[in-house]
Amino acid sequence: MSKPQPLNHTREQITSLDNELLALLAKRRELSLDVARSKEVDVRPIRDTIREKELLSRLVKQGREQGLDAHYVISLYQSIIEDSVLNQQAYLHGRANPETQQQQYCIAYLGARGSYSYLAASRYCNRRQVEMQDLGCQSFDEIVQAVESGHADYGFLPIENTSSGSINEVYDVLQHTSLAIVGETTIEVGHCLLANSGSNIADIKTVYAHPQPISQCSRYLSQRSEFKLEYCSSSAEAMEKVCNANDSSVAAIGSAEGGALYQLEAIETDLANQKVNQSRFIVVARKAVEVPSQLPAKCTLIMATGQKPGALVEALLVLKARNLNMSKLESRPIPGTPWEEMFYLDIDANLSSEPMQAALKELERTTRFIKVLGCYPCETVKPTQLSNSQLMIEPNTSKSTAVAATTSNKQQRFSKQYKSEATQVVCGQLDLGNGNIGALAQMQLPIDLLQFEQMAKELKEAGFQAVAIQGLSQQSDVINSIDKFKHALAQFNLVCVLVIEHETDLTMATQFADVVMLSGNLMYNQAILIQLGSLLVPVIVERNTMASVDDLLNAAEIILGQGNQQLILCESGVTTLNNSGKPSLDLAALVELKALSHLPILVNPSYAIESEQMPTFVRAIRQLKGDGVMVNLSAIEHASKADTAELINKILSSLYQSH
Template sequence: MNKPQPLDHTREQITSLDNDLLALLARRRELSLDVARSKEVDVRPIRDTIREKELLSRLVKQGREQGLDAHYVISLYQSIIEDSVLNQQAYLHGRANPETQQQQYCIAYLGARGSYSYLAASRYCDRRQVEMQDLGCQSFDEIVEAVESGHADYGFLPIENTSSGSINEVYDVLQHTSLAIVGETTIEVGHCLLANSGSSINDIKTVYAHPQPISQCSRYLSQHSEFKLEYCSSSAEAMEMVCNANDNSVAAIGSAEGGALYQLEAVETGLANQKVNQSRFIVVARKAVEVPSQLPAKCTLIMATGQKPGALVEALLVLKARNLNMSKLESRPIPGTPWEEMFYLDIDANLSSEPMQAALKELERTTRFIKVLGCYPCETVKPTQLSNSQLMIEPNTSKSTTAPVAIDQKQQRFSKQYKNELTQVICGQLTLGNGSLGAVAQVQLPIDLQQFEQMAKELKESGFQAVVIQGLSQQSDLISSIEKFKHALSQFNLICILAIEHETDLSMAIQFADVVMLAGNLMYNQAILNQLGSLLVPVILERNAMASVDDLLNAAEEILSQGNQQLILCESGVTTLNNSGRPSLDLAALVEIKALSHLPVIVNPSYAIDAEQLPTFAKAIKQLKGDGVMMNLSAIEPATQGDSSMLIKAVLGNLYH
């Protein structure tokens, strides 16, 4: 056996290779700007997804020949492509707005150096290769004032987080400023427990943090009830408090990168509730900017529709008629006007485009107030993906020369190309799809049998056809209870739907349910999808709050491919469009799914919107061709002080009439 070379020598070789790789990546980035210059002349779109797929396919093949895993190659090059796209966008955007090109930007942001706002601003400037003069502020109002007064060129405002939701204070500030949104940027938020050198988790007694990280790390903090929480105005202030304390019993929640500026070390990492935790920031300036036509653009506007019935629906239908995708919808109260709200919309369109201009003109005629807050390049770069057949290891060509064939949309069972007629799912009194609307109530266990029986009677009288029972693991003596609950429902001709929220719920649901509902958190569980596909009872598939429409339809395909064609899709909201930590209803997804698929779609708006808005949204769901409404009674009863009957009557009235 040959003796391996000394470890130090091997490490020197790796270091040399790393230096070569960095030099090559820098050279590749320079060449990508040459591509942008060419696209500026030819006015071609930034993204060329066909070429990107061809590139990835070729690289995967070459990587396999050198022993590299396909997913490793794709992950690496998706990052490289994203960097290339964002750099090309920044270059072209700068060329279209020469008056903004400076050697140095003064940026106003929340907190001090080391805060997440500081990190976002730094990366924004780095991408544009300009020096940043930073101006730390103590509040969002102070950021806006600094830009309005000319003390700062740009202001950075956090607008939403995938874990804790929208930053409502920022929306309120935007109502009263003349500043324009001129850009956006998204950063990964890696929350760590930061402490002075030599500290351990057992030493920590007090934790300093901004309210947002506390909300985003609530699950971790709930496991450490011994921590005393101290709120700070920013993550930077929290880290500074710990640094100045020189005490091993105190810690801060912040990023490892920011902690390094304060000589703090990470005691624990990965504190956030969600594995993918991102914060989106908007960039505001005194003057609006022009966005070249070849850049993906986003337009943000605010509007007040007034209190007439269906006003919001009418506004959304204006966008739908012009094929404009609304990627965000937020509502905030109008100060001094009780029960009226201002709506904030992000629309994936360039302000100068013909559809957007036509939509604005019509909205100006139908709304009480409307204002464009800004048009700016969209920095959300959707990763290019390869099909499953392209990721598979190719067969031995010595035995077969037949290449794997990708399934086209005509072969996908969920699609309208595969099945022309709209699917209608019928189970007892519940009929959904192909023109039939249904109403489903959702109740949470544990619950007393007598209370459940009274609830079943009231739900039947209200107009519901089915009841989803969730929280199976919370009910004592589950088998006996479910049998009694199902019997109570059958007395009033109500369909029993059991929700699978944990893998252990599956056997119980299969045994007793008239319809099985798979909660969104299990949407990616391949084994459960296959089992549901083999059932003879209808299945409701709820969209995961982080899933795209494609992800939902792919999960539906898994169920359909196993034989069960009695499938209903459920939209309950997505975390990227949330309000005060809640998911937000994705009505654009409803429209998209109905255009692509023959499957019925039921919508559950209970988690995403305020209770008093449910009747309006029920009407919107119906007009947008939704096939039914699901209402979570546990989510709406606190808002109605337990008297939800009038609200339910209004919702179902708008659905059926």
């Protein structure tokens, strides 16, 4: 065996390669701007997904030949493509609005240097290659006033977080300003426990933080009951207090990047409840901007529908009729008008487009108040995906090949052409489809038996017919526990649904479940789909967050082709934030599925919709002919048990009263 070269020499070679890679990436970025200049002349869309797929497919093949994993290559180039798309958008948007092109922007943001708002504003300016003159503010009102008065060119307002949800104070501010939304940006939020150099976690007694990070790190903080929490107006203020204290017993919650500005060290990382934690910011200015037609655009508007029954649903159907996708719906009370709400909508469309203009005209006739807050480039870049065959990892079993051949040669079994009457799936008290509606509760393991039995009793009394149990791999002594859980559900005539999240869950689910549910992350697993098709119990298939309606129906076809006709489809939301984070509820998919298929359709709005909005959305689901809802109890946890019970009562009342 030959002696390896000295470590220092190897590291020098790696450093040299890294420098070359950076130079090549910079050159590639310059070329992408040349592409933008060409698209400006030809007026072509920013994204060419066909070319992107061809590019990824070729790179995956070349990478394999050089020993590189396909997913590694795809992940790397998805980031490169996202950077290219966002840079091209920024260039074309600037060209369409020459009055905004300056060497320096004055940006008003919450807190001081080092806050998440500061980091978001910095990245926004860096992408546009302009210098940022920062103006830290103590409140959202102060940010708006700075822009309205002309002291700042732009204001940055955090609008939502994938962990803690919408930031209601910002929506309230938007009701009363003449400013226009002219942009958006999303940043990764990495919460750390920051302390002075030399501090130890055992020494920490006081933690300074903004209320939002405290909410997003609630699980971590609940395990540290010895911490005394001190609320601050921003993460920057929290870090500044720790820095000035020069005390090893105090710490702040903030980003490692921001902490470095205050010479603070991260003594604990990844504090957030959710692994993926992102914050979306909107950019406000005194004057609205134009968005070139080739850029993906987003419109934000506010409207008041009045108290007429079904008024919100009618408004949403106006958007559906024009094939306009609503990516967010939020409501806030109208001051001085009890029991009435103002609705905020994000619509994926350009304000100048024909469908959007037609929708606005009709909404102006049917609503009590409506106002466009802004039209701006959408900075959510959905990653280009390759199929299994393009990844060259598609299963090659004779059985799955036979299924594919059968599907292509015969009428599709999920379609209304194959079966004109609606399918009805009945299992115990659960009755879905053909005019029957149902409600399923979703519970997360681990949980002890006594708590489970109490929850089962309450769910039955509330009006649920079934309980979906997920997290099988998290429960200790799982086989014995599931047997007891099923017995407890049977005592209250509740159907036991077991959720398959890993391939190893399948054996247990088929042994104990009254109904088996396939989690969306396994929707593309043909081997599992084939096994589910051979079962004699009903099956629920959840749509993958990156899947199209066609993908979901193809999965259904595989199950039906194996003989199991007791199939239910479930829509739980689609990903809109960089393939991660809080999804958007796709009610358009519900309408499309009901038009194409005879199968019952469940909708689970828990992951995409704020808890307080769920009754409203459940009414909409019924109006759009959904066959039932699934409610994830963990996603609607409130400060008190009474609040959760009241919300569940409102959700089920919305479901059954509209029936």
